[in-house]
Amino acid sequence: MVLKLTVADVMTQPVLSVSAETPLQDAVKLISDHHISGLPVVDAAGGLIGELTEQDLMVRESGVDAGPYVMLLDSVIYLKNPLNWDKQVHQVLGTTVAELMSKDSHSCRETLPLPKAASQLHDRGTQRLFVVDEARRPIGVLTRGDVVRALASQQGL
Helix, strand or coil: CHHEEEEEEEEEEEEEECCCCEEEHHHHHHCCCCCCCCEEEEECCEEEECCCCCHHHHHHCCCCCCEEEEECCCCECCCCHHHHHHHHHHHHCCEHHCCCCECCEEEHHHHHHHHHHHHHHHHHCCEEEECCCCCEEEEEEEEEHHHHHHHHHHHCC
């Protein structure tokens, strides 16, 4: 029964992390290579200090202006020359995680009951909770997908 499960029962381990000094290109590669939507950012002691998400990496957030465009039959037609974006994209990818990370990461302890964790995911409008130990070091991650898979497995789906 899902009500009896805790975060520890369904969280994903191990969790990948980056430091604030990590080059943004390296973090982007981790996110892409491991098909994840966010990374915890840790300090020198391994404690959680923030997170870097796909949303942080979105073109809109990075300062790259794609310019006006028109959608036609599921195709994007740019009204400005996209070749001019190259310099902006290079500048963005040359930065560090610290320049784009969010400092208010969402976290919980592994003993938290799964229904409470699901409520936190919903109430905070986040895709993930980083599971931390007493020293706030990430030991796992709980995603919305983990919660759904736990519900499905308990239902025999």
